[in-house]
Amino acid sequence: MNTKFTTDTKLESEIAYFENINLKLESGDLIDSFKLAFKTYGKLNTDKTNAILICHALTGDQYVAGNNPITGREGWWSRMVGPNKPIDTNKFFVICSNVLGGCAGSTGPKELLNGSDVAYGGNFPSVTIKDMVKAQSLLIESLNIEKLFSVIGGSMGAMQALQWVIDFPDKILNIIHIAGALKHSAQNIAFHEVGRQAIMSDPIWRNGKYFENDEVPERGLSVARMIAHITYLSENAMHKKFGRKLQSRDIISFGFDADFQVESYLRYQGKSFVERFDANSYLYLTRAMDYFDHDETFRKNIEFSHNPNDHLKYLIVSFTSDWLFPTIESKMIVNQLNSLSREVSFLEIDTNKGHDSFLLEEPQLDDVIKGFLTNNFAKIDE
Amino acid sequence: MNKINSIRKDWSLIETLIAQDRKILDIGCGDGGLMEQLENNRNAITHGIELNRDLAANAIARGFNVVHGNAELDLSQYSNNSFDYVILSQTLQAMMKPKDILSELLRIGSKAIVSFPNFGHWKIRLQLLISGKMPVTESLPYTWYDTPNIHFFTIKDFLNLCNEMNIVIEKSIGLTSKGRQFDISESITGVNFFTHEAIFLLSYKNFEPIKIKSSKKVFAKNSVIAN
Numbered sequence: 001m002n003t004k005f006t007t008d009t010k011l012e013s014e015i016a017y018f019e020n021i022n023l024k025l026e027s028g029d030l031i032d033s034f035k036l037a038f039k040t041y042g043k044l045n046t047d048k049t050n051a052i053l054i055c056h057a058l059t060g061d062q063y064v065a066g067n068n069p070i071t072g073r074e075g076w077w078s079r080m081v082g083p084n085k086p087i088d089t090n091k092f093f094v095i096c097s098n099v100l101g102g103c104a105g106s107t108g109p110k111e112l113l114n115g116s117d118v119a120y121g122g123n124f125p126s127v128t129i130k131d132m133v134k135a136q137s138l139l140i141e142s143l144n145i146e147k148l149f150s151v152i153g154g155s156m157g158a159m160q161a162l163q164w165v166i167d168f169p170d171k172i173l174n175i176i177h178i179a180g181a182l183k184h185s186a187q188n189i190a191f192h193e194v195g196r197q198a199i200m201s202d203p204i205w206r207n208g209k210y211f212e213n214d215e216v217p218e219r220g221l222s223v224a225r226m227i228a229h230i231t232y233l234s235e236n237a238m239h240k241k242f243g244r245k246l247q248s249r250d251i252i253s254f255g256f257d258a259d260f261q262v263e264s265y266l267r268y269q270g271k272s273f274v275e276r277f278d279a280n281s282y283l284y285l286t287r288a289m290d291y292f293d294h295d296e297t298f299r300k301n302i303e304f305s306h307n308p309n310d311h312l313k314y315l316i317v318s319f320t321s322d323w324l325f326p327t328i329e330s331k332m333i334v335n336q337l338n339s340l341s342r343e344v345s346f347l348e349i350d351t352n353k354g355h356d357s358f359l360l361e362e363p364q365l366d367d368v369i370k371g372f373l374t375n376n377f378a379k380i381d382e
Numbered sequence: 383m384n385k386i387n388s389i390r391k392d393w394s395l396i397e398t399l400i401a402q403d404r405k406i407l408d409i410g411c412g413d414g415g416l417m418e419q420l421e422n423n424r425n426a427i428t429h430g431i432e433l434n435r436d437l438a439a440n441a442i443a444r445g446f447n448v449v450h451g452n453a454e455l456d457l458s459q460y461s462n463n464s465f466d467y468v469i470l471s472q473t474l475q476a477m478m479k480p481k482d483i484l485s486e487l488l489r490i491g492s493k494a495i496v497s498f499p500n501f502g503h504w505k506i507r508l509q510l511l512i513s514g515k516m517p518v519t520e521s522l523p524y525t526w527y528d529t530p531n532i533h534f535f536t537i538k539d540f541l542n543l544c545n546e547m548n549i550v551i552e553k554s555i556g557l558t559s560k561g562r563q564f565d566i567s568e569s570i571t572g573v574n575f576f577t578h579e580a581i582f583l584l585s586y587k588n589f590e591p592i593k594i595k596s597s598k599k600v601f602a603k604n605s606v607i608a609n
Contacts, residue, residue: 315442334449335459341405343429345442346449350435364435367443375445 003142011105012069013037013062013098016139023134029125033114036139037105038062038097041081042089044145049380051145052087052373053136054096055153055160058228058285059277061104064096065089070104070276076359086370091377092149099160100135101127101284109208109280121280122208129156129292133163137171147171149380150373154178154358155325156285159292162333166294166301169309174376176315176369178358179322181329183293188324191231192286195224199279208280221279222270229269234321234354238262299336314344315372317365319357345372392471392497392581393419395555395563399495399583400424404466407431407491409453410473414441417448429465431456454478460490469495472579475531485547488586493552497581502536502574505559520559521579537566537574544584553583 004017019033039062044051054064056076061068063075065082081087081094098106101124109124140148151172153161158180164172184192202220204210210217230238242262246252249259258264294301302309314337318330327348337344349364351357358365393416400406403425408417411430420426430448432438438450449456453470454477468491470483475498477483487494499521500506509517516526524531535543537556544551554566556577566573566580 313447331451334451335456338449338456338459339461341461341464343447344449345447346451347439347442348435348450349439364439368439371443371445378445 003138005142008037008105010069011037012067013039013105015105016097016142018135018138018142021138023131023138025125025131026128027126031107031125034100034107034135035105035111036097036100036107036135038095038139039064039066040096041065041094042092044093048145049147049149050091050377051093051095051140051143051148052150052152053140053148053164054081054087054094055132055136055151055157056096056099057153057155057157058289059225059273059282060157061102062096062098063104064094079361080366080369086366087152087373088370092373095140095143097136097139099127099132099156099285101132101281101288103278103281106135108278109284110211110278119211121211124280124284126287127284128288129159129163130167132288133160133167136160137164137168140171147173149377150174150176152176152178152369153180155180155355156289158325159289162294162298165309165312165314166298166305169305169307169312173311173380174313174315174372176317176372177330177333178317178365179319179325179330179355180333181325182298182332183295183329184289184291185329188231189290191227191324192290195227196283196286198223198227199283202279205279208283210279216274217279218271218274221274221277221282222267224282225273225277226266226270229266231324232354232356234323234352236321236352237354240352241265295332298333299340302336302342303340310342312342313372313376314342315368316344316346317358317368318346318348319354319362320348320350321352322355322357324355389415389472391557391561392579395557395581396469396471396495396497397423399553399581400426400467403427405429405464407460407465407468409457409468409470409487411441411446411448412437414444414446414448416469416471417441417446418444454483457483457486457490462489463492465491467491467493467495471495471497472499474498475501475533475535477533480533480535481543481547484543484549484584488549488584492585494584495581496584497579498535498540499579500537500556500574500577501534502538503559503578504575507575537577537580540580540582544582549584549586551582552585555581557581 002019006015008015015035015037017035023031060076065075065078068075083090098104101108103110109120113120151161151164158177161175161177199220202217204215205217245261247258247261247264252259258267316330316334318327334346347368353360405427408430411432417428417430421428431451431453432448433452438448441448468487474480506517556564556566557579558576559578
């Protein structure tokens with residue numbers, strides 16, 4: 001394998017180039033070369049036993065903590081990852097890479113086709129969760145880490161963690177799987193489809209070739225984000241946050257301005273999303289989630305894998321108000337693991353914050369993640 | 383004897399029934415106290431189920447394999463004979479279907495350990511007889527309208543049920559209300575009268591699981607009768 005590392009100062013990220021690697025994707029397509037943008041936090045110990053891979057969700061990126069130069073804000077999980085935080089970077093070496101197909105520096109539709117000056121756009125091959133994990137495993141290998149102590153992820157990140165269990169159980173010791181499922185449900189595919197239709201009906205999208213005119217299908221992408229954002233909250237949380245409160249006015253306008261605070265909030269969410277995310281990438285990544293399905297195959301994969309996986313420990317967490325990945329989905333994973341006598345812990349956290357809970361202040365989530373990592377690390381350290 | 387002491391005593395007796403290096407499921411494991419004790423003193427591999435969210439979170443944070451869930455719904459997910467021991471401490475009387483739970487315990491475990499407060503204890507009989515009201519004692523400290531204990535039974539009832547279900551009682555330990563310990567099977571008279579709490583080690587002795595070993599895995603079936 002021919003891997004080259006550079007640092008991108010503008011993106012404040014490390015970039016790993018995998019050249020002439022002929023990565024075969026699940027779709028059958030080949031990518032001969034690709035790159036992954038990644039960040040690391042903390043120090044790898046001499047025995048290389050303290051590495052943790054964090055997998056980001058649909059619209060996440062490698063900036064899990066510290067500054068995100070694209071948004072100018074703190075990383076998406078700064079409350080969880082850092083010195084003395086639940087995922088303690090004084091103790092662990094944390095790696096987070098932008099997924100294959102993403103738009104924060106890794107190879108994706110926004111990047112230039114190999115050896116040309118045009119972007120992939122709609123010519124980018126279809127990527128799946130399995131492909132993302134394959135790419136991550138090459139990155140871990142090129143960092144000379146034989147075994148990850150843990151793979152951690154929420155939502156699409158949880159899908160990747162589960163895929164690690166299936167494809168590379170011998171390269172990991174445990175996973176933390178938050179707000180995920182064995183499959184993307186019909187309802188979730190439906191929401192994604194509405195989002196994709198919003199993007200594709202924007203006349204500026206032009207079959208994914210908007211970049212040729214230096215334009216962005218802002219309207220379509222922001223509508224897609226608005227819809228998705230609703231699904232990340234819960235009715236209760238929305239009611240509590242906004243109720244029927246009016247935005248910067250005392251009486252309704254009898255028009256279609258953003259009368260209500262909730263409207264103004266969603267418009268803001270849509271608008272700010274457009275500034276940081278690529279529309280084509282959104283199409284590809286939502287599709288990758290839709291294609292994720294281990295409903296029938298997970299148990300067989302665990303039971304009959306030629307790769308031993310008995311040693312794996314699992315922490316599975318769900319949230320009561322999550323209607324995208326409800327508790328029942330997590331319990332299916334727990335049931336299958338228990339039926340195979342695997343070492344699994346499961347907690348359903350009581351919260352009204354919906355699917356996004358894993359990114360928000362949830363003390364019980366902090367406690368179980370910290371405890372699970374610390375105690376399991378102490379066991380291998382003995 | 384207060385409640386905490388009573389639980390500790392219960393645990394140490396349970397520990398005496400368990401061999402070294404075994405795989406154990408603790409139903410209603412709380413924050414993992416008994417699991418910790420058995421890991422430390424018996425080198426056990428432990429799993430737990432806990433209904434209470436905060437206790438389950440505590441146990442997980444303390445590093446134990448604990449599933450937050452309801453034993454009455456979730457035991458079916460475990461395979462036959464996946465544990466050496468399944469422990470149900472002080473909870474059988476709170477189950478909706480105690481009989482189903484008992485057979486589940488012995489399906490997923492080679493042996494089951496069940497402990498419960500004896501409703502046939504003389505203090506309870508006396509309270510009901512004299513006051514005419516539902517008894518409230520140290521081991522059953524709830525009033526009738528807010529008690530989680532919905533199926534009261536005595537040692538005699540339990541022995542009858544085991545007999546009916548072909549369950550073999552391997553060991554039985556009784557505790558008096560003063561904490562004195564005795565062997566229930568060896569005491570003939572007055573056991574049901576003096577036993578405050580009882581702990582039983584159960585199995586289907588005549589049903590020897592047949593284990594088929596391949597190079598990597600062990601398949602077990604308990605539907606086959608040996609001997």
